[in-house]
Amino acid sequence: MNLKELASKLGLSPTTVSRALNGYPEVNEATRERVMAAAKRHNYHPNTRAIRLATGRAMAVGHVIPIATRHEIVNPIFADFIAGAGETYSRNDYDMVLSVVPDDQEEAAYRGMKSKGNVDGVIVHAPRMNDARIPLLREIGLPFVVHGRATGTTEPYCWLDVNNRRAFQRATEFLLDLGHTRIALVNGLEYMDFAIRRRTGYLDALAARGIAADPSLMSSDEMTEFAGYRAASAMLAAANPPTGILAASMISAMGARRAVESAGLEFGRDVSIIIHDDDLSYMKNGEDVPIFTATRSSVREAGRLAAEMLLDVIAHPENVPQQRLLEAELIIGQSTGPAPRP
């Protein structure tokens, strides 16, 4: 059932039917209702391909997922972000198209999207310092929103980020207030912008209390269980081990907790752990698990918001770049306590 057939069934022109369905004012209310009813009755849905060609809009948003050579972006955090963004797209009748490409073909992928016109805009994931994608997208004129920020990029662009610096600063202060002085940072990969900011927050908090940062208490690696375990184990085995640990994610923290326990220490008493909690939907902190003390910010919600921002940019490309900084909340759980007396 297409528009022409529906129109002739109603004894109307395609023009009128189209207008009736799209809410244009120049059509009689009675006719509109008749059209609406017929459309529903015959289960008519306009052909997306035709709409897209006629309107010149793709009604779709792209997410490029680079794979292979280096860091794997296909992780639980990414999945939750996608789920959040997808909710927004569905509500607004946009499609979400995921492009999985080898990471040396990322630029080509963006250029292709622009010239083939299968998306109206893109979300940029996991920005790094001086991220090359930002000038690229500006150059080719494809609307975009960055999830995170890119230190070093001076020209304004559209982004949505969590205040990672502040979150880790507060987390560090929290441990300091509990009397901890040997505080470790089990960070994500520090070519990622968010990890840089987290380290900055951590260092700022230490510096404010006049505590010298100890490089042996700072690690940077993938946010996996094992990387967390490995980093924490090494630190705990060394002389003058930490009594507090800042972990970059729930998953890293699971590894850190294992390290604490297998070192024969009690997690939450001998060693306090505070995590950054992305509020992953398949792994809620405190729902089942004894709750971790955490700086919490839902990555799924970030996905929803970033998508909304992008749709807005697509609708109003002329506006000045929007920027939004979300604050993480500090959740007090059971994984932290006063620094043990030596």
Next chain:
Amino acid sequence: MNLKELASKLGLSPTTVSRALNGYPEVNEATRERVMAAAKRHNYHPNTRAIRLATGRAMAVGHVIPIATRHEIVNPIFADFIAGAGETYSRNDYDMVLSVVPDDQEEAAYRGMKSKGNVDGVIVHAPRMNDARIPLLREIGLPFVVHGRATGTTEPYCWLDVNNRRAFQRATEFLLDLGHTRIALVNGLEYMDFAIRRRTGYLDALAARGIAADPSLMSSDEMTEFAGYRAASAMLAAANPPTGILAASMISAMGARRAVESAGLEFGRDVSIIIHDDDLSYMKNGEDVPIFTATRSSVREAGRLAAEMLLDVIAHPENVPQQRLLEAELIIGQSTGPAPRP
């Protein structure tokens, strides 16, 4: 730059240019090369929207992701499958469109996809017993491939699955051969088809050795770290605890391992654990982690293959439904050993 402009720049008709670029035989080789060169030089890419309307094909594949009410499908295993499928789509110039919809609107989502024509086919995820989506998709005539199978569905349909029954049967036999007789099953949710088959394999292996299944050694829950921990803890705390555990996933197993260790037992000696390993790319068994004994089958590879199958179904809808059963390999790691002498 569009086709018409390119054609006039070349002094040719759009027809000829289109044919030259698409490899049709009725065009002079010299002209073809001239066209190709010009296309490259002007960075011409045909407009996807126009191609889609003209050919009547969407050149896109849908994945419906139900959310909210019940089981969360947005998990690491799903993410890896998507990544694999995405690779296949990219190679074949197909788009992957993800639809995130509330799970009570799944049917509407599929019907919409068909009538709006924005995809040529779909992959069905996480099938359950007598899954309603299979007859639905057949009824509306949308090509599909199921990742997994649906026990109870009699009419043939296209699927790709791992031999879950056989995998768990072998895993159970492996533990039996090591002398274990108290073997626990920490299963996924048993309304999921794969979980049903795994339990069957487990029960078959026990029965073949004349061992009565003990319901207190069988649990069924989400495949999260905590669910694994909770189930294993309870079993280990009970009278006559298990000496072997079959875990549904790497993540469940991490929980089970924690339960073993916090019960003061040695993992791999006092309690053997054997897992089903989906070979997740962000969490490789044995890459960093001491390797778990496992039945391994890459879910990412399954994604690649299922996508290939779907593209084939789309290209040849008249063929009989393809079905493919992948066997998991048995990897001997360090998480299993002889049953301890009582």
Next chain:
DNA sequence: GAATCGTTTCAAACCGCTTTGGATGAGGCA
């Protein structure tokens, strides 16, 4: 030399919708 054929090219229709620029007719007003 005319008929036939194969190669190469093109004009025009088409995909299914949106949107522009009228056309039609009823009602209002002088």
Next chain:
DNA sequence: TGCCTCATCCAAAGCGGTTTGAAACGATTC
């Protein structure tokens, strides 16, 4: 009555490709 407005509807022209059917032309065949 004549003119203007407004509400309502429609024909036709896009959107940017693909595809059908035919034309042009040199080469081959009889």
